[in-house]
Every structure is written in structure tokens, then in C-alpha cells.
Amino acid sequence: xxxxxxxxxxxDKLVRDGVLTRDDARALQxxxxxxxxxxxxxxxxxxxxxxxxxxxxATKHKRHWVRTTRLCNQxxxxxxxxxxxxxxxxxxxxxxxxxxxxKRMGRERLILSGGEASVHPKFIELIRYGRQVGYEWIQxxxxxxxxxxxxxxxxxxxxxxxxxxxxxxxxxxQIHDKLTGTPGAFVTGIKGMQNLMATGKVVVNIxxxxxxxxxxxxxxxxxxxxNMGIREFDLLHIIPFGRGFDEHRHSLFxxxxxxxxxxxxxxxxxxxxxxxxxxxxxxxxxxEGFERLIQDPHKLLSEFDGxxxxxxxxxxxxxxxxxxxxxxxxxxxxxxxxQTMFPFREQLEAGTLAEVRIDAQHVWQGTxxxxxxxxxKPERVWLAARTAQDALGxxxxxxxxxxxxxxxxxxxxxxxxxxxRAIERYVVHTIDDAQRxxxxxxxxxxxxxxxxxxxxxxxxxxxxxxxxxLVATLQDHAYMSESQAIDPSPAVLAQLAHKGVRLKNxxxxxxxxxxxxxxxxxxxxxxxxxAGALDLDRYVASFIGHxxxxxxxxCGRCAEFEHCRGAHINYLRSHGFAIxxxxxxxxxxxxxxxxxxxxxxxxxxxxxxxxxxxxxxxxGLHKPVATQEP
Numbered sequence: 001x002x003x004x005x006x007x008x009x010x011x012d013k014l015v016r017d018g019v020l021t022r023d024d025a026r027a028l029q030x031x032x033x034x035x036x037x038x039x040x041x042x043x044x045x046x047x048x049x050x051x052x053x054x055x056x057x058a059t060k061h062k063r064h065w066v067r068t069t070r071l072c073n074q075x076x077x078x079x080x081x082x083x084x085x086x087x088x089x090x091x092x093x094x095x096x097x098x099x100x101x102x103k104r105m106g107r108e109r110l111i112l113s114g115g116e117a118s119v120h121p122k123f124i125e126l127i128r129y130g131r132q133v134g135y136e137w138i139q140x141x142x143x144x145x146x147x148x149x150x151x152x153x154x155x156x157x158x159x160x161x162x163x164x165x166x167x168x169x170x171x172x173x174q175i176h177d178k179l180t181g182t183p184g185a186f187v188t189g190i191k192g193m194q195n196l197m198a199t200g201k202v203v204v205n206i207x208x209x210x211x212x213x214x215x216x217x218x219x220x221x222x223x224x225x226x227n228m229g230i231r232e233f234d235l236l237h238i239i240p241f242g243r244g245f246d247e248h249r250h251s252l253f254x255x256x257x258x259x260x261x262x263x264x265x266x267x268x269x270x271x272x273x274x275x276x277x278x279x280x281x282x283x284x285x286x287x288e289g290f291e292r293l294i295q296d297p298h299k300l301l302s303e304f305d306g307x308x309x310x311x312x313x314x315x316x317x318x319x320x321x322x323x324x325x326x327x328x329x330x331x332x333x334x335x336x337x338x339q340t341m342f343p344f345r346e347q348l349e350a351g352t353l354a355e356v357r358i359d360a361q362h363v364w365q366g367t368x369x370x371x372x373x374x375x376x377k378p379e380r381v382w383l384a385a386r387t388a389q390d391a392l393g394x395x396x397x398x399x400x401x402x403x404x405x406x407x408x409x410x411x412x413x414x415x416x417x418x419x420x421r422a423i424e425r426y427v428v429h430t431i432d433d434a435q436r437x438x439x440x441x442x443x444x445x446x447x448x449x450x451x452x453x454x455x456x457x458x459x460x461x462x463x464x465x466x467x468x469x470l471v472a473t474l475q476d477h478a479y480m481s482e483s484q485a486i487d488p489s490p491a492v493l494a495q496l497a498h499k500g501v502r503l504k505n506x507x508x509x510x511x512x513x514x515x516x517x518x519x520x521x522x523x524x525x526x527x528x529x530x531a532g533a534l535d536l537d538r539y540v541a542s543f544i545g546h547x548x549x550x551x552x553x554x555c556g557r558c559a560e561f562e563h564c565r566g567a568h569i570n571y572l573r574s575h576g577f578a579i580x581x582x583x584x585x586x587x588x589x590x591x592x593x594x595x596x597x598x599x600x601x602x603x604x605x606x607x608x609x610x611x612x613x614x615x616x617x618x619x620g621l622h623k624p625v626a627t628q629e630p
Contacts, residue, residue: 064102
């Protein structure tokens with residue numbers, strides 16, 4: 001198949017041939033398939049580059065993942081793909097068709113994976129074909145063993161391979177061979193890396209699956225490969241799927257509190273010039289002090305794509321995912337899935353969502369969607385409109401009698417015609433609008449200012465600010481760069497609160513005063529599909545942009561813990577968990593608010609005491625072991 005040939009693509013055939021799973025095919029139809037899976041490998045950039053900007057650009061790079069085999073020449077104890085491996089190779093022509101499809105869809109990077117991609121007999125030809133159809137960058141995910149053959153490594157490089165991400169999980173044969181279930185895997189993997197690096201054409205980096213067998217030597221593992229010349233590392237936290245959970249749970253899963261000291265030593269490597277360290281599925285609260293290593297939230301798109309049938313089954317039919325149960329406590333998706341998506345869907349079906357949002361120009365996808373939206377009994381309705389006239393027209397058709405109404409007009413629009421209606425809140429985004437609304441809208445209405453650095457500075461400079469009429473909202477952002485460019489600093493937020501401005505979507509400990517909570521489980525009409533169910537992709541995008549908040553481990557001691565969501569993940573990535581301080585019942589910082597390091601030491605000691613107590617019970621010794629809460 002040449003790049004210019006017509007492409008007659010049959011997704012069902014690709015599924016039958018093994019190129020795609022059913023979830024992959026559905027994700028492809030939604031134009032979401034693995035666009036953000038993995039991370040762009042950019043270690044060759046100059047050391048003076050802004051690492052945050054480099055990483056963010058990487059998340060926007062369009063990838064096309066292609067599974068070439070359903071077999072592997074290793075038997076890793078933690079393998080996530082073990083249930084899909086039947087020992088087969090994927091048909092070469094089907095692979096070419098799918099590779100070409102990705103390029104025609106605008107994908108920029110071809111990633112060949114498996115199983116073990118390199119054992120496919122046409123692997124070199126697949127690289128060459130990817131280059132022929134015009135991919136900017138060709139990468140493979142590999143265990144490195146095939147590349148220990150010098151001629152094979154050179155042939156791959158000559159065909160156009162740009163990058164090899166080699167899975168190496170230890171710095172000794174004893175650790176790595178045990179984890180991979182393959183004697184000789186360490187030696188051949190190292191030789192494969194050396195052969196690829198020797199070509200001068202292939203960027204080599206490593207993946208490390210973090211588990212009970214290697215977390216205590218993680219600093220040594222990273223140093224070992226750094227001394228080999230590796231400058232990019234992806235640390236993948238073990239998750240409860242595949243062979244690792246089903247067969248080797250007790251030997252692989254570990255207490256993250258025990259791992260913190262080793263992690264913090266290893267994370268120091270990220271401070272070296274030219275080194276890019278990524279974390280993958282690692283619970284974010286364990287990255288306090290290293291917040292720039294928090295995985296970009298957009299990785300959630302590919303995570304949900306990978307289990308699309310599960311999540312859509314819940315959203316559309318109320319069928320719990322087949323992974324639901326004991327795995328949830330170990331799963332990185334527990335926050336966006338069980339803790340958020342589950343109650344969102346339940347409240348949607350019950351008609352009990354507290355806040356809904358709609359645009360005056362919204363076009364319904366179907367009557368069932370409109371009926372489901374209008375069946376809610378919200379406390380507040382958010383109405384976006386271009387002009388006051390548009391808002392008035394839409395208000396005549398809103399069915400939510402008795403709900404508070406908040407209006408958001410386009411910047412510069414005149415709100416005066418709305419004075420005849422009972423509007424509880426107006427939303428503004430600019431200094432000019434803030435001045436206009438304060439001067440013209442009824443005094444009983446609240447003016448909600450969506451904060452920017454410029455607006456915060458303007459508010460602080462006003463000598464006679466009517467603070468009692470204002471709510472200043474810290475915005476949420478899908479990208480960290482947006483937060484850095486737009487959001488006021490924690491110190492400025494505290495100054496606004498001190499001036500009497502009520503803050504919204506800001507933790508009370510940051511404001512130093514009572515606050516208004518941010519919006520949570522707000523139903524936007526555009527999130528509904530034609531049948532009135534939450535659309536999975538729109539839900540995930542909404543979670544990334546508005547729901548993805550986090551707290552420090554230290555926050556567990558705070559009197560506000562149960563009704564505080566913390567701060568949005570990108571604000572924390574910009575400013576760090578250190579901005580969060582546990583409070584007592586009176587809203588004052590705890591006098592003995594421990595540092596993160598102190599807290600984790602206490603947790604580790606507590607875990608050791610629990611372990612000792614369990615061992616005593618196991619051996620019939622019932623003498624109690626004293627414990628002390630952190």
C-alpha cells in the first residue's frame with residue numbers, strides 16, 4: 001500500500017486482525033485514540049530549555065500507537081497486557097493500513113508497540129513504511145533484547161527509527177531478570193541500548209515500573225542509567241491490572257508511605273541539566289516538593305480510552321465497570337472514576353445536581369438530552385449569552401423556577417437590560433466589565449470576578465472597593481502554562497481576602513478567611529449526548545479542566561478536610577502543595593503542622609507498627625502494640 005492509494009478502512013477488520021481492541025476502535029471513532037498516551041522524548045533539547053514548557057508541548061504532540069504483536073519474549077511479573085497476548089503476529093497489510101490512517105488523521109509520531117514490537121518479522125519494514133508515509137518521528141516501546149543483535153539495531157536505525165523506550169526495571173541482573181521472568185534479560189537489554197546509542201541516530205530512554213522489588217533501589221537504578229548516558233526516564237507506578245495484580249500482588253504492591261524517602265532521593269535527578277523525569281499514574285500527593293513531576297492531566301484521556309466500554313457502560317446504562325471492586329483502592333483512576341464519575345451519573349439520573357450550566361445558543365443533541373437536563377432541580381443555573389437580549393430570550397425558556405440565576409455575558413456587553421429580572425449573580429472577566437457592572441447592576445446582585453493577575457492587581461488598588469458585593473474566583477485551567485500566565489499568586493489571594501473580598505475556589509488555608517467553595521459536579525448541557533447520558537470524552541475534559549483537585553497528605557489533619565477539595569492540580573503544579581496548611585476548628589493553622597517529610601516518617605513508623613501487630617496476630621501473640629496517630 002502506497003501513501004497515495006485510496007484507503008478503504010474497515011474498523012471491524014482491524015479488530016479481527018488484532019490491530020485494535022474494541023475500545024481502541026471506539027476511541028478512534030471519537031478521535032481520541034491515545035493522542036496523549038506516553039510522553040514525547042525530548043532529551044536532545046538544550047539543557048537551558050524550560051522543562052515545564054517542553055513537557056507541556058509534549059502532551060500536545062499527536063501520537064499514533066500501533067500494536068504489532070500479541071506476544072512477548074519476556075514474561076514480566078507486572079505485565080498489564082498478559083490477558084491480550086495469544087502468541088500471534090498482526091497482519092502486515094493491516095498494520096500498514098492503520099499506520100497510513102494515523103498519518104491521514106494528522107498524527108505526527110508513530111509508536112510501534114506490542115507485546116514486544118521488535119519480534120515482528122516485518123518490524124524493520126514497518127519503520128521504513130512509517131518514514132515513507134511521512135511521520136515526523138518513529139518510536140518503539142521495547143524490552144531491548146532484539147536490539148542486542150548489532151546488525152538488527154543498525155538496520156532499524158537506518159530504516160528511520162528515531163527513538164527507543166527500553167523497559168529496564170533494575171540496575172542488576174538479579175532484580176531485572178526476576179521481574180521480567182527472563183534469565184539474561186538484563187544483559188541483552190543493556191547490550192541493545194548500547195547498540196542503538198552507538199548508531200548515533202536513535203534517542204534511547206527508559207521506562208521503570210515501580211514496585212515492591214525495586215523502589216528501595218530507585219535512586220541507584222536511575223544513577224546507573226544516567227551514567228550510561230540516558231537523560232530521560234519514565235517512572236510507571238504499578239496499577240491493579242494484568243498479571244501483576246492477579247498473580248503477583250503480594251510481591252509487587254507496596255505502601256507508598258514506605259517509598260517516600262527513596263522516591264525523594266531519586267526525584268533529585270530531575271534537577272540536573274538536560275534530564276527529563278516523568279511520573280506515570282503515581283498518586284500526586286506523594287510528589288509534594290516535586291510538583292513539576294506530576295503527570296500532565298491530559299494523560300487521563302488515554303486512560304479512559306483504554307477502558308472505554310467500561311466507562312460508557314456505566315454512564316449510559318448504570319453498569320459498573322468490570323474492574324470495579326477491590327482494584328479501585330489501588331487505581332490511579334479512582335478519583336475521576338469512582339469518586340467523581342459515579343456520583344455525577346447517580347445525581348444526574350436522580351435529578352439532584354445542584355448546579356447546571358447552559359449557553360443561550362445551545363443546540364440540543366436530542367429530546368432525551370433536553371429532558372434529562374430540565375429534570376434537574378438545581379440551586380443555581382449558570383446562563384452564558386453573548387448579549388443581554390440573548391440572555392433574556394433564553395431565560396423565558398428556562399424551566400428552573402426557584403433556582404438562583406447567574407448570568408455571564410460576552411466581555412463588553414451591556415448588562416443594563418437585565419436589571420428588570422431577578423438575577424442573583426453576574427460573572428465578569430475584565431477590569432472594564434467589573435467597573436461597569438459595579439456601577440449599573442442592582443445592588444442586591446453579586447458580581448463574580450473571574451480572577452486574572454491584572455484583575456487582582458486592580459482590585460487591590462481600589463481605595464473604596466465594595467467588597468461585600470464581590471466574589472473573586474480563582475479559575476481552573478486545563479494546562480499548567482495557563483495557570484502560570486493567568487492566576488494570581490497565593491500571596492495575592494490572601495491580600496484580597498484580607499481586604500474583605502470573598503474568595504471562591506480557594507482553600508481556606510490559602511485565603512486566611514472563610515471562602516466560597518468552587519463549583520463541583522456542575523452539569524453543562526453540552527456534556528450530554530443525544531440519549532441524555534454523560535458523554536465520556538466531554539466528562540473527562542470537564543474533569544481535567546474543573547474537577548481535578550488535590551490535597552496534601554498533611555491535609556488529613558485539617559478541620560476543613562471533609563468539605564475542602566484542595567486546589568486544582570495545575571495551580572498546585574505551579575505553586576506546590578506547601579501552600580496548603582492544616583487548620584484547627586477556629587480556622588487557625590495548627591501549631592504543630594508537620595512538614596511533609598515529618599509526616600511521611602510518622603506514617604512509615606505507623607505502618608511498621610501495624611506490620612508488627614499483624615505478625616504478632618499471625619503467630620498467636622496478642623500483646624497489643626502501642627500506636628500513635630500522626
